[in-house]
Amino acid sequence: MRFSGFLAVFLVWMFATEARAFDWDIQRIDGRDYVSVAKIAEFYNLPLDVAPSDRQMYLSRGGRSLTARADSRDLDINGVRYVLSFPVLDRNGKFWVSRMDLGKTIEPAFRPENVQGLKPFSLVVLDPGHGGQDKGAASPYEFEKNFALDVARRVRNELQQAGLRVFMTRNNDSFVELQDRAAMANAKQNCIFVSIHFNATDTNPDASGLEIYSITPRGSPSTEYDTLLVRDMVQEYGNANEVQSFALAHTIFHSLRGANLDMADRGVKRARFAVLRLTKMPAVLIEGGFLTNSGDAKRVASTAWRNQYAKAIARGILAYRKLVETDQAPPTMAEYRNGTASVNSAATPPPRPVATPAPAPVNSINLRDLPQ
Structure with a gap:
């Protein structure tokens, strides 16, 4: 360069x-x-x-x-x-x-409050990973595709109760191409994009923890790589919002780390995943623990854990909304943990009632048991 x-x-x-x-x-x-x-x-x-x-x-x-x-x-x-x-x-x-x-x-x-180009939004595009014939990772309890849909619906309910509109790239066990997920989001206005996944590995059963990704800056290697590649010099659609996407990832991850989720910190990372490259708004992808790790898999299989996890994701999104509306720094992990965090802004509309998510069994998830 x-x-x-x-x-x-x-x-x-x-x-x-x-x-x-x-x-x-x-x-x-x-x-x-x-x-x-x-x-x-x-x-x-x-x-x-x-x-x-x-x-x-x-x-x-x-x-x-x-x-x-x-x-x-x-x-x-x-x-x-x-x-x-x-x-x-x-x-x-x-x-x-x-x-x-x-x-x-x-x-x-x-200083996320100093990030330029932060824009208010009224719609959150939630993207449950995988679906249909693409089952994603597997745990002893369930496939990733069903865990992702379950969590996305719980996040949706939390956000709707807080007054935000939500669009889901899939709301059933259907397969959606990656470029189509991005296209759905790009057709919307005044929105952010949050893709929900769970992790897996074929080589290290001890790998565990939470991580979040935003688009890799142009001219940088993604977290997965140690050296620059030719593709790292390409200006993707997502790079137009790379700092805003980082601010979204930062804000959500502090909420996750501030919750009592009992998972390791794998960090705020960078990638050129299709849904991050092709979307034209602030976008992140969350990996919610390793289904190939016995401890993580057991936690993810718990309805109570998934509900708490979904609440933490939604709380991070609301903290980002407050950031873009008020230019005030979002809460840190320490503030969440000591009880001093606030994610409501003066512009926050009053909550509206939303049906409580239906319970799902610990050892198996059937789509009819997912929150609707």
Whole structure:
């Protein structure tokens, strides 16, 4: 990529008055622009006198925290895991983060209320993964397609009760092509897109936890890959809203991590999944635990757990609505856990009654038992 390309990804916020006036001391390392963690600490009012220990640096002050690890793409911000585009570098005991990651991950994670282009919405497009002949992952209890539909219907009911309109890309056991799911969403106005899935692996039965994806920034590798590919240079439809989609993922994931779901934090990640590439509004895809992990699968099979999970997703969506309507920072994981979080805004309409979701058995889900 030409040097101008690196500048372009930073323009979203670099030329804001505050950032423009700050001396970032950008350094070119191995053909890429980097900013020191020390400069990041100075800008965000984190401690400046912290030295790395065991190839890790932890900074915390005033409710903000950051943990960086040398040669790792994992970065913890305010207690939540984020996966960067490029690893943190250690040069003679000084940590460096790519300028791409500063602009596309660290800044919107610390200050989502400063994200430009956030737009109010009145409709949520819920996308239950798989369906029909595409069963998705399998657990000892049920297929992913049925768990996804069950959770999506529970999220729908929560959102409708809070006054939002909801459209579902499928509301029965039908197969819908990925491009058709995106096309359905693109035909709607003033909306966001949330795709609901569950995870699986063929190689590691110990893999577990929750993760959420938004579109990979142009010029960055997706979380799955370590190096840039030719496709990483393509401007997808989803890239027009990549920072807004990240803000949506960030906001929902803090709600998930703030709930008592008893699942590991696998982080806020990036991907070029079809439903993220092809949609023209803020879009995320949530993976709600591993059906190939005995502990995760047992939790997902519990009606009570799925109901709590759905409530946490809906709460995150409502927090995002408050963010776009008020420009106020959404609650963090810690605020959810200590009971100080609020997701209602002055513009929030009064709730309306919605039928309570029908129960589903723990050891099996039949479509007639799903909430309607």
